[in-house]
Amino acid sequence: MSIITSRERLLQAAVEAFAEKGFTATTTRDIATRAGMSPAAVYVHHDTKESLLFTVSVEGHQAALAVIRTAAAIEGDHVARLRQMVREFSTWHAVNSRVGRIVQYEFDALTPEHRAEIADYRRQIERVMRDVLSAGVADGAFDVVDVPGTARAILSLSIDLVRWFSPRASTSAGDIAQLHAELAVRMTTPRSPS
Amino acid sequence: MSIITSRERLLQAAVEAFAEKGFTATTTRDIATRAGMSPAAVYVHHDTKESLLFTVSVEGHQAALAVIRTAAAIEGDHVARLRQMVREFSTWHAVNSRVGRIVQYEFDALTPEHRAEIADYRRQIERVMRDVLSAGVADGAFDVVDVPGTARAILSLSIDLVRWFSPRASTSAGDIAQLHAELAVRMTTPRSPS
DNA sequence: GTCTATACGTGGATAGAC
DNA sequence: GTCTATCCACGTATAGAC
Numbered sequence: 001m002s003i004i005t006s007r008e009r010l011l012q013a014a015v016e017a018f019a020e021k022g023f024t025a026t027t028t029r030d031i032a033t034r035a036g037m038s039p040a041a042v043y044v045h046h047d048t049k050e051s052l053l054f055t056v057s058v059e060g061h062q063a064a065l066a067v068i069r070t071a072a073a074i075e076g077d078h079v080a081r082l083r084q085m086v087r088e089f090s091t092w093h094a095v096n097s098r099v100g101r102i103v104q105y106e107f108d109a110l111t112p113e114h115r116a117e118i119a120d121y122r123r124q125i126e127r128v129m130r131d132v133l134s135a136g137v138a139d140g141a142f143d144v145v146d147v148p149g150t151a152r153a154i155l156s157l158s159i160d161l162v163r164w165f166s167p168r169a170s171t172s173a174g175d176i177a178q179l180h181a182e183l184a185v186r187m188t189t190p191r192s193p194s
Numbered sequence: 195m196s197i198i199t200s201r202e203r204l205l206q207a208a209v210e211a212f213a214e215k216g217f218t219a220t221t222t223r224d225i226a227t228r229a230g231m232s233p234a235a236v237y238v239h240h241d242t243k244e245s246l247l248f249t250v251s252v253e254g255h256q257a258a259l260a261v262i263r264t265a266a267a268i269e270g271d272h273v274a275r276l277r278q279m280v281r282e283f284s285t286w287h288a289v290n291s292r293v294g295r296i297v298q299y300e301f302d303a304l305t306p307e308h309r310a311e312i313a314d315y316r317r318q319i320e321r322v323m324r325d326v327l328s329a330g331v332a333d334g335a336f337d338v339v340d341v342p343g344t345a346r347a348i349l350s351l352s353i354d355l356v357r358w359f360s361p362r363a364s365t366s367a368g369d370i371a372q373l374h375a376e377l378a379v380r381m382t383t384p385r386s387p388s
Numbered sequence: 389g390t391c392t393a394t395a396c397g398t399g400g401a402t403a404g405a406c
Numbered sequence: 407g408t409c410t411a412t413c414c415a416c417g418t419a420t421a422g423a424c
Binding site for chain 2: 389390391392393
């Protein structure tokens with residue numbers, strides 16, 4: 001059915017290698033071998049090693065952005081929306097922790113132009129979260145003093161997953177995502193006056 | 195007063211270089227130049243480049259552990275204790291974001307033996323947080339179902355600072371730390387029945 | 389403990405045939 | 407579009423003098 005092109009094999013190989021050794025320590029020879037081709041063949045598809053990293057970063061950020069946007073678009077009140085966003089965003093980072101780790105930690109290895117493009121994806125992700133918090137503050141669903149700061153903190157929970165999550169650990173991605181969703185709701189919903 | 199030894203100059207140079215280029219991309223020549231010595235002189239103090247990273251990691255983790263332990267030892271109730279711990283731990287990670295970034299992101303570049311030692315520091319840090327949450331649950335100050343998960347999530351807020359904090363950004367370390375402390379309290383303290 | 393000089397392996401990228 | 411062969415720069419670590 002799905003024909004795996006050389007381009008896709010190359011990207012998968014790059015993800016594997018970058019995740020195992022880091023961007024700098026990965027050799028183009030290693031990527032080539034994993035993709036089942038010669039070192040020279042890599043350069044037919046990508047001018048530089050950095051170009052491979054950039055492609056992985058773009059696709060990773062596009063996927064994460066799509067996930068949080070889809071979650072933000074569900075029917076229901078703002079609390080349900082937030083819960084869904086955090087659950088889905090955390091799940092994505094747990095399931096794709098390898099890609100997530102690469103794109104987060106190798107950001108500085110990109111060229112300035114590519115860095116700027118990726119930074120823009122990140123701003124878009126933050127905007128989705130801020131918009132939901134602001135909307136909820138407006139109608140009283142949320143009590144949040146510092147919307148940008150709280151948005152960033154909530155996203156931190158999900159993103160930091162890539163640093164420590166292991167598919168072989170005892171806690172499942174789903175359980176962690178559920179916990180994060182509940183913590184995000186606690187962070188944002190009004191508390192009774194004491 | 196304080197005499198800066200070659201050893202300390204070397205460590206400072208290593209931190210600078212690792213922070214700028216990452217561990218793998220940093221050359222021993224670069225470290226040597228920054229420390230004002232020849233490439234060969236580095237090897238008088240450290241057998242390998244990895245040994246420099248390990249030393250930075252040990253000192254960084256010891257400092258962070260001391261900060262959270264000191265905060266956990268203050269007088270007051272569990273809520274005040276948690277607030278202090280998060281505030282101090284976040285402040286440390288903001289102020290020392292360069293070192294924090296190195297020790298968090300270059301963990302895999304350590305030898306297996308060194309990795310195990312650093313992992314032990316991390317377990318100690320998590321234990322401090324879990325112990326405070328457990329004590330607060332026991333006397334009703336906290337309402338936390340998943341103590342290990344929530345402890346980890348709270349620490350995530352602080353640690354993820356090293357990924358995005360910039361001393362040149364508009365929000366100060368103190369403001370962020372204060373926000374994190376309030377969010378941690380919201381995550382853990384009981385909510386009125388609705 | 390610091391230097392200069394260097395051995396030796398490795399890596400990104402290219403040349404040119406098929 | 408893929409190969410083999412290779413260029414050439416670079417990086418870790420060491421040798422040996424002072």
